[in-house]
Amino acid sequence: MAGGKIKKDKAKAGAGAHAPYQGGVSFHKSKGQHILKNPLLVDSIVQKAGIKSTDVILEIGPGTGNLTKKLLEAGKMVIAVEVDPRMVLELQRRFQGTPLSNRLKVIQGDVLKTDLPYFDLCVANIPYQISSPLTFKLLSHQPAFRCAIIMFQREFAMRLVAQPGDKLYCRLTVNTQLQARVFHLLKVGKNNFRPPPKVDSSVVRIEPRKPRIEVKQKEWDGFLRICFNRKNKTLGSIFRQKTVLALLEKNYKTLQALNLSQGLVENKDAEIDFSRLGDSNEDETMEVDDDGADEEIEMEDGDAEGEPSEFKQKVLTVLKEGDFEDKRSSKLTLQEFLYLLSLFNKSGIHFS
Numbered sequence: 553m554a555g556g557k558i559k560k561d562k563a564k565a566g567a568g569a570h571a572p573y574q575g576g577v578s579f580h581k582s583k584g585q586h587i588l589k590n591p592l593l594v595d596s597i598v599q600k601a602g603i604k605s606t607d608v609i610l611e612i613g614p615g616t617g618n619l620t621k622k623l624l625e626a627g628k629m630v631i632a633v634e635v636d637p638r639m640v641l642e643l644q645r646r647f648q649g650t651p652l653s654n655r656l657k658v659i660q661g662d663v664l665k666t667d668l669p670y671f672d673l674c675v676a677n678i679p680y681q682i683s684s685p686l687t688f689k690l691l692s693h694q695p696a697f698r699c700a701i702i703m704f705q706r707e708f709a710m711r712l713v714a715q716p717g718d719k720l721y722c723r724l725t726v727n728t729q730l731q732a733r734v735f736h737l738l739k740v741g742k743n744n745f746r747p748p749p750k751v752d753s754s755v756v757r758i759e760p761r762k763p764r765i766e767v768k769q770k771e772w773d774g775f776l777r778i779c780f781n782r783k784n785k786t787l788g789s790i791f792r793q794k795t796v797l798a799l800l801e802k803n804y805k806t807l808q809a810l811n812l813s814q815g816l817v818e819n820k821d822a823e824i825d826f827s828r829l830g831d832s833n834e835d836e837t838m839e840v841d842d843d844g845a846d847e848e849i850e851m852e853d854g855d856a857e858g859e860p861s862e863f864k865q866k867v868l869t870v871l872k873e874g875d876f877e878d879k880r881s882s883k884l885t886l887q888e889f890l891y892l893l894s895l896f897n898k899s900g901i902h903f904s
């Protein structure tokens with residue numbers, strides 16, 4: 553999808569024409585308070601959200617309500633979650649006595665700690681420090697919403713939409729794209745905000761996959777962490793590392809012992825059909841401590857030396873079977889990750 557740049561001059565013209573509503577409040581950077589001062593940009597975000605008059609819209613961090621007002625005009629109802637009581641007061645003052653007020657519900661609190669109600673759409677200019685946990689909180693929300701139109705820091709947005717081979721393609725990308733289709737909508741310069749943040753921004757559209765792609769979450773997470781620990785190394789080299797092999801062999805033996813004690817044959821229950829699309833398992837929520845970059849897990853770099861053990865042989869056979877040995881995580885598609893994990897699991901090799 554093509555992105556457009558909201559230019560500085562437009563921002564200035566817009567700001568001059570209609571000063572942003574600031575109320576009497578001062579802004580706190582610690583709460584990511586950078587309000588939208590360009591009404592043209594607000595209009596563009598609302599227009600790109602494709603709001604229907606029947607939509608219940610979730611807004612995160614309404615601030616003084618510049619976006620909220622347009623959302624109220626376009627949809628049926630806006631539920632706004634705001635952590636700062638001063639902003640909540642401003643918002644109430646702003647809409648009190650207007651016809652819009654009975655379609656606005658304000659929840660005061662930290663969105664990350666709030667049980668979210670039903671919503672069709674999420675439209676928000678968020679505090680950037682909560683980008684990652686908020687994204688995954690939204691994606692685990694049930695029932696799934698239609699789409700979310702969210703302003704993120706530019707680099708975070710580019711990680712969300714990255715494709716295999718792009719510099720910013722990372723674990724965050726794959727984890728997000730497992731659950732949603734993500735499109736870049738708009739590039740937004742710093743001067744569209746008051747006060748201007750230090751970084752540029754982008755608006756993206758996130759559409760949850762329906763039906764969801766089923767994975768066992770801990771398994772998937774453990775697998776991706778290993779694959780992306782050194783995303784530019786070949787998978788052959790990653791899976792030859794002593795620490796990786798030791799971890800996987802430990803899991804393998806634990807599972808075998810469990811199966812034996814329960815009288816199960818090897819690999820029963822181990823097979824996951826990743827091609828199947830269906831409803832999510834509600835118990836399996838995404839655990840995310842991901843700020844977008846791939847962290848380096850402390851791992852001894854050495855290869856397991858000498859004659860390959862039976863287990864190492866097993867791991868390498870899986871990589872060869874799928875032709876993955878010389879491939880790198882930085883260039884693997886979501887489908888390839890799903891396929892490789894399914895091959896490991898079929899061989900009784902697990903990541904959690």
Ligand SMILES: C[S@@+](CC[C@H](N)C(=O)[O-])C[C@H]1O[C@@H](n2cnc3c(N)ncnc32)[C@H](O)[C@@H]1O
Nearest residue numbers: 586587588613614615634635636662663677679
């Ligand atoms: C970038 S400002 C956006 C303000 C307004 N939506 C606008 O575009 O003009 C982010 C807003 O999120 C609020 N906020 C910060 N952390 C929050 C959290 N954890 N939960 C809910 N709101 C939060 C801030 O107080 C602020 O009002």
